[in-house]
Amino acid sequence: MSSPAPNSAEHPWPVRSVSAKVAQWIDRLGSIWVEGQITQINSRPGTRTAFLVVRDPSVDMSLSVTCSPQLLQSLPVPLTEGSQVVLFGKLSFYTGRGSVSLRVTEIRAVGVGELLARIERLRALLAAEGLFDARLKRPVPFLPGTIGLITGRASAAERDVLSVAGRRWPAVRFEIRNTPVQGPAAVPQMLEALRELDADPHVDVIVLARGGGSVEDLLPFSDEALCRAVSACRTPVVSAVGHEPDSPLSDHVADLRAATPTDAAKLLVPDAAAEQATVTELRGRAAAALRNWVQRESRHLAQLRSRPALADPLQGLTRRVEEVERLRDHGRRAVTRSIDTEHRTTEHLRARLTTLGPAATLARGYAVVQRMVPDGDAEVLRSRDDAPVGTQVRIRVADGALRAAVIGKDT
Template sequence: MLTTPSQPFTVSRLNRTVRLLLEDEIGLVWLTGELSNLVLHGSGHWYFSLKDPGAQVRCAMFRGNNRRVAFRPQEGQQVLVQARLSLYEPRGDYQLVVESMRLFGEGQLQLQLEQLKQRLQAEGLFDVERKRPLPSHPRQIGIITSPTGAAIRDMLQVLARRAPDLPVVIYPSPVQGAEAAPRLLQALELAWTRNECDVLLIGRGGGALEDLWSFNDERLVRAIAHSPIPIVSAVGHETDVTLSDFAADLRAPTPSAAAELVSPDLGHRQERLARLAQRLERSLRHRLALQQLPLQQLARRLQLQDPQRQLQQRQQGWDRLLLRLQQAGQRLARPAEQRLQLLRQRLLAGSPAHRLAQQRQSLAQLEHGLRLGIQRQTRQGRQQLALAAARLQDLSPLAILARGYALTYDSQGQLLHSSQQVQEGDEVETRLHQGRLRLKVLKRLA
């Protein structure tokens, strides 16, 4: 890009052009150095310099990237960074925009890891086209891990909860140290030889990069990529990444998540079995209906040609003719029967026996009426007699005596009405309601 005195660059344009050249031509670089002039800004961004004995360079690490740094940066630390070359245009300062940062020892491993990753990726070992789908309903699951670690306990707990009837085979192997990678490879080859599992889980719990290094072993990574059995890599926590994760058919963020990914949930399996049973039942009913249709057609044809059915139809026709004949005879005989019935009624009305029966019936009615009249008269007479007896009782002297009165007679038996009818010294007799008294008149009062 040429300039002339008539068309010079402005400072802003120059800085912008230099920034674009640096970013486009050089791109990402790996750099190691010592932290200095560290500023942890309140905005969340980090500003610092990387230096060695001969030079230094300004760096900026923005908040979105520094959140992934696993340690707290301090002055004087040796670090390995991956950065993008750039230029701060307002001051024209050449700088690095850091995207990742690790301590230098871990950074060396990370650098080796990145180089191996790029080489294997160039061979196509990590291509998506190589990935195979996991079986939706595995018959048996294999786990390659340490038999005493926390990862195996987590995976077995998840499998026991989600699919308690799913068999599990454990291929034990150390997962850390110099012997881990060869032993992991042996366990993997044993699983291939026995060929008893539909899917394999390989992994361990979390740890530092050195702890997980066996899962970056090139031989193990190549074996995982070419495994005849689908493999799920479950190494460390979600933030831990190894080459085994890239080579496996599926990468799980944790061992527990790997167990969930390969095990069908019991409730979902039951629902799926219920749906399959319904589909099977509908299919069987449909096929049965299709098979029954020709049979029904043959059965209808057989019914139409059945001699017994034809005989039944003829018998039914004869029954209808006989019924019509009977109905016609009844219609012809009905007037004669009505006339005969009328004559019988007239003869019966003029018969002596009929008249005698009528007279007897009338006599019985009169006799019944007479009996009722006598009973009614007798009942009325008894009622009148009772009333008269009651009145007579009320007028009887005895009734008066019952109320406390008495009757006194002289010696001749004459009823006394006045004290003038007796003399002093006469004997009299007094009748009470109950009993009699014989008295002597001692003194006559007025």
């Protein structure tokens, strides 16, 4: 086939050329393996081609598949809508109607063992990324104002949650999103409901609820997209999927795991009667504790009042009065004795000073002769040589002093 002219507004390619190029590019992909979930099977008797639709359960994307009816009939387990399969085939672009289809030559139904192995691999991956870390779990409120509930329409799980929660706390409010909980449409609709409830500011906690079932039935709750969406929610999420032995991956990424939907209602909504009984009990215990404390302190005060120090506060002082008087008299006597002793000592010293003093000597008839020195103090005469004739002298006697002059000397 000749190459078309360069593409431009003046030289546009015809549709046949575009379709041929698209077919060439798709044909280069070759044969591939594809995994998905069957959502539609159309195989009519007498036809040469069976038509299927396979979709990705994590996102809203599907692919048309064609095969021979004999291939479907030869499978050991008949395929049904919702079956998880692995297909081998080659993509083809049909230029006549501009559509892409996968022509398959081999179909393998994914068994329970393979599903469990894939779940375990995804479990290890999410655990390595820290989505199971207990430190990331958000606390669930004690009494949520509004509970978001994602569950199947008119399901037993919905009835269990609503009835149990209503009996335990009649004022509880729910924001319900009914979605498929199994099959090809389950994951996309649950993701959309999860986004809506997480964006609602009135919703305090979200519950994923479903009854028990087989591994295939519970497969949407182990979907990677759903697990990552639960982990990314800002609102606490409670996983109440299946029965006690069931453990989908949503149980591990959720902030709280409930064994059953009924258990979720019991974990989220307190029992009003039990809470009232607890409040009554605590009030009685608080009143009893207060009474016991008052009685204990009253007995303690009574014991303090009965002690001698408080019964007769002046008794201690009364007992000390005599001791104080005795010590005061003893102190007074000691001071008086000390004063008398010092007085006698002073008198004795005074008598000695009087006896030894010059006045006493003068009183016995002695006199003190002093030589008068002009412009100077009088000097005591100790020798007659110090007073030549004519020297002015001062004679001091017991009752006064005399002035005289030396008129002569006697031997």
